[in-house]
Amino acid sequence: MSLYNARRIFRRAFFLLCLGMVVAGLGCGRHEPPADLTIINNIEPESLDPAIIVAQADMRVVSGLFEGLTRLEPVNARAVPGLASRWEISPDGLVYTFHLRTNLVWSTGEPIRADDVVYSWRRALDPKLASDYAGQLYYLKNGKEYNTGEITNPALVGVSAPDQFTVRVELKAPTAFFLDLCAFPTLDVVPRRTIEKYGDHWLRANPLPTDGAYTLGAWRLNDKIRLIKNTNYWDAANTQSKIIDILPVGSPSTALNLYERGQVDIVWDKELIPSELVDVLLKRPDFHAFDYLGTYFVRFNVTHHPFDDVRVRQALALAVDKSRIVKRITRAGEQTTSHLVPPGTANYESPQGLDYDPERARKLLAAAGYPGGKGFPRFEYLFNAAAGGGGKVHENIAIELQQMWHDELGITMTLRQVEGKVFWGTQQRMEYDLSKSSWIGDYDDANTFLGMFVTGDGNNETGWSNAQYDKLMAAANQQTDLKKRENMMQQAETILIKDGVPIIPLYIYKGMNYFDTNKIQGIWENVLDDHPLRTIKKIKTGT
Amino acid sequence: MYFVRRILFAIPLLLVISLLGFAMCKLVPGGPFDSERRPASPEIERNRLARVHMDEPDWKQYLRFLGLVWKKDANGHWVHEPSTWNLSLKYRNHDVADVIEQGLPVSMTLGGLAFLFAMGIGIPLGFYTAVKQGRWEDYGGSLLALLSFCVPSFVVAPFLVLAFAMKLRWFPVALWGSPWHMILPTIALGSYFIGKVARLMREGMIQAAQSEFVTAARAKGLDEITLMFKHALRIALLPVVSYAGPMLADLLTGSFVVENIFQIPGIGIYFITSIENRDIFMTVDLAVLYAILLIGLNLLVDFSYTILDPRVKYE
Numbered sequence: 092m093s094l095y096n097a098r099r100i101f102r103r104a105f106f107l108l109c110l111g112m113v114v115a116g117l118g119c120g121r122h123e124p125p126a127d128l129t130i131i132n133n134i135e136p137e138s139l140d141p142a143i144i145v146a147q148a149d150m151r152v153v154s155g156l157f158e159g160l161t162r163l164e165p166v167n168a169r170a171v172p173g174l175a176s177r178w179e180i181s182p183d184g185l186v187y188t189f190h191l192r193t194n195l196v197w198s199t200g201e202p203i204r205a206d207d208v209v210y211s212w213r214r215a216l217d218p219k220l221a222s223d224y225a226g227q228l229y230y231l232k233n234g235k236e237y238n239t240g241e242i243t244n245p246a247l248v249g250v251s252a253p254d255q256f257t258v259r260v261e262l263k264a265p266t267a268f269f270l271d272l273c274a275f276p277t278l279d280v281v282p283r284r285t286i287e288k289y290g291d292h293w294l295r296a297n298p299l300p301t302d303g304a305y306t307l308g309a310w311r312l313n314d315k316i317r318l319i320k321n322t323n324y325w326d327a328a329n330t331q332s333k334i335i336d337i338l339p340v341g342s343p344s345t346a347l348n349l350y351e352r353g354q355v356d357i358v359w360d361k362e363l364i365p366s367e368l369v370d371v372l373l374k375r376p377d378f379h380a381f382d383y384l385g386t387y388f389v390r391f392n393v394t395h396h397p398f399d400d401v402r403v404r405q406a407l408a409l410a411v412d413k414s415r416i417v418k419r420i421t422r423a424g425e426q427t428t429s430h431l432v433p434p435g436t437a438n439y440e441s442p443q444g445l446d447y448d449p450e451r452a453r454k455l456l457a458a459a460g461y462p463g464g465k466g467f468p469r470f471e472y473l474f475n476a477a478a479g480g481g482g483k484v485h486e487n488i489a490i491e492l493q494q495m496w497h498d499e500l501g502i503t504m505t506l507r508q509v510e511g512k513v514f515w516g517t518q519q520r521m522e523y524d525l526s527k528s529s530w531i532g533d534y535d536d537a538n539t540f541l542g543m544f545v546t547g548d549g550n551n552e553t554g555w556s557n558a559q560y561d562k563l564m565a566a567a568n569q570q571t572d573l574k575k576r577e578n579m580m581q582q583a584e585t586i587l588i589k590d591g592v593p594i595i596p597l598y599i600y601k602g603m604n605y606f607d608t609n610k611i612q613g614i615w616e617n618v619l620d621d622h623p624l625r626t627i628k629k630i631k632t633g634t
Numbered sequence: 635m636y637f638v639r640r641i642l643f644a645i646p647l648l649l650v651i652s653l654l655g656f657a658m659c660k661l662v663p664g665g666p667f668d669s670e671r672r673p674a675s676p677e678i679e680r681n682r683l684a685r686v687h688m689d690e691p692d693w694k695q696y697l698r699f700l701g702l703v704w705k706k707d708a709n710g711h712w713v714h715e716p717s718t719w720n721l722s723l724k725y726r727n728h729d730v731a732d733v734i735e736q737g738l739p740v741s742m743t744l745g746g747l748a749f750l751f752a753m754g755i756g757i758p759l760g761f762y763t764a765v766k767q768g769r770w771e772d773y774g775g776s777l778l779a780l781l782s783f784c785v786p787s788f789v790v791a792p793f794l795v796l797a798f799a800m801k802l803r804w805f806p807v808a809l810w811g812s813p814w815h816m817i818l819p820t821i822a823l824g825s826y827f828i829g830k831v832a833r834l835m836r837e838g839m840i841q842a843a844q845s846e847f848v849t850a851a852r853a854k855g856l857d858e859i860t861l862m863f864k865h866a867l868r869i870a871l872l873p874v875v876s877y878a879g880p881m882l883a884d885l886l887t888g889s890f891v892v893e894n895i896f897q898i899p900g901i902g903i904y905f906i907t908s909i910e911n912r913d914i915f916m917t918v919d920l921a922v923l924y925a926i927l928l929i930g931l932n933l934l935v936d937f938s939y940t941i942l943d944p945r946v947k948y949e
Contacts, residue, residue: 137724137726138725138726139727221678225673235674235675238678239675294727311899312737340808342894342897345808345896348800349808352799513664550671552672
């Protein structure tokens, strides 16, 4: 090849490269109709399969696509009829008979029948699917047994279809919150034929049959999810917006900038509020903070010396001035707490736990053999970096606790920050002394919090076990009388936060979001931070 | 022949890279399914691992990743087991190939623009400062170049957003979709490389200007402009070209910082998040993809040497 030719080829290649880029650049200008509503949700959903997802942000999108026998109403997030129009509950609370609406069809037009419900629930329990949240169906007769492989016949699971519009559910024990669970995504009804045809990729079938208020218009990774009104939805007449764009954004400042420039209407995840600005932003009328079913707390590893002594745990709990944490660090008006279950939980009011009492704390520590902290071994506090806008929240709380325990009790704590996945693994293997913890309620019932510390629960992770506590919790979940049930749970929680103290509850989370209430209608503040997409509407202001 | 040999040699190299990547992922503590909430029973945890064959010994997982596992079926025939290379542990409804297919064109467009931007400003800047060596233009230009590669993109990008998107409102603050969306990210991504290119160019020019063939040409009475543009420039470009290969590989595979700040649906973000998520197969796939681009572009660099410098010959 002569040099001249080579040079010519090289120049041409370069020219083509430039041209290609310009064309690619122009070609990227997509022509889609504008959305009626644009929402920043959080990062890209892990999946849109209701049986697979675990993150609350993912559930907010999926709840627009799929529905269960019940659905949550937008004001207080209580369960109301969804695909089932009514139901009967047997007097012992063990058998639920749901009656499906007779006009149900998938967005593609095929009818939805009771068999689809049975299929969906069995699928969520199928060990091959390996759903993280299969536990939500363990309340069913043989639910756990099928999921853990003890039995292999799905027909033995307590869900059946006596006729095409009736679903009969048998439970292991009366479950006060079962109707709330029916609205939880894991129990949503999903399209059997599409799933059997496409396997793990079924959500990218086109068209995708959905039974919620929306269909999936587009799903581009890290770009956007476009939801289009499902005209076949049983309640389509009340769906407020035709096209909703969900943007996956992980950076709080990017979310704020997009909102300020008017490119998005709603930003609705507390992780997307920059923590450095939280007190300033919350003064604005379009920023909202509200009570939320989430608690921030500290876990003790009760198998590690000296935290195997309950007096030491009580001393540490009594020496924490929680108001310093919410005033100096979190600053969104959070409420401090001495108990685990957040106020506002349905049918439940928590007993008081251990409040700030440094005098008593010192006495207890002395009684445990460490007067003035003398001889107390060094111990470690394990935490990770906070997600999204959380920034240094966990670190700052750790430093504050370190300081308080040093000043009040004369003991020395070292801090150990680890990366996310390492943190969860270390906590699960209980290779820590104290660790940062938090819990967000899955449904509006005290059991989602208190159930965690029953002996053997996978989320206990403290090594704490109390026979009386286990007995009370088991009895409470058998109880159909709500008042008696509350009383048993209160006794159990007292054991947890006063006598056993495997945890120190610090504060109750605030849910946070931002949108202009003059422009957006249909979002109510509720303790689950759940806002069905179908009720949200942008008022056209003519601009 | 030389280039064919190089391409053949790349295959074992890629295997070594995938093995190293796989081994490193395995050495890192924490697994893909460790999370805040533990499932209701240990069986679920086991099933999750079994579903993606991560309950097998590590060596077998690697062989499976390469697609080198066969199993005897009920009739005694050896059946090929599907490879796991395409599995994303985090994004269950997507293959790694989908993720790359959706993200790579975006990152390549942005990276290509940033490359042109860096070259388009860096080369003239380096050339100019070299020609004006020792004068105030040289100091001014060199300072500019120094500044551009000292200020990282996570500082440049928010500054550009604040100034040109929030205050002046000339450009969109983020997202992707029109040529207007590309301008700020291109500058944020390319600015670091302007400085690099300008400095290499300046040094190359100064050296070329002092070389014997230039002195000889000057003695023959060739005018300064022809000399600089036609003869010195070509030689001075050599260091820039050798740097351009790895630089382009870097740019085409996206940037976590820029894609995160401008919310661009590229592939750069996965280089970080796949590791954070312990999405092991995706991590290794991306490492191999990067290696392929790097090897390919280096090959292209060596090839372009033969054009720029007639003295270079490969046997």
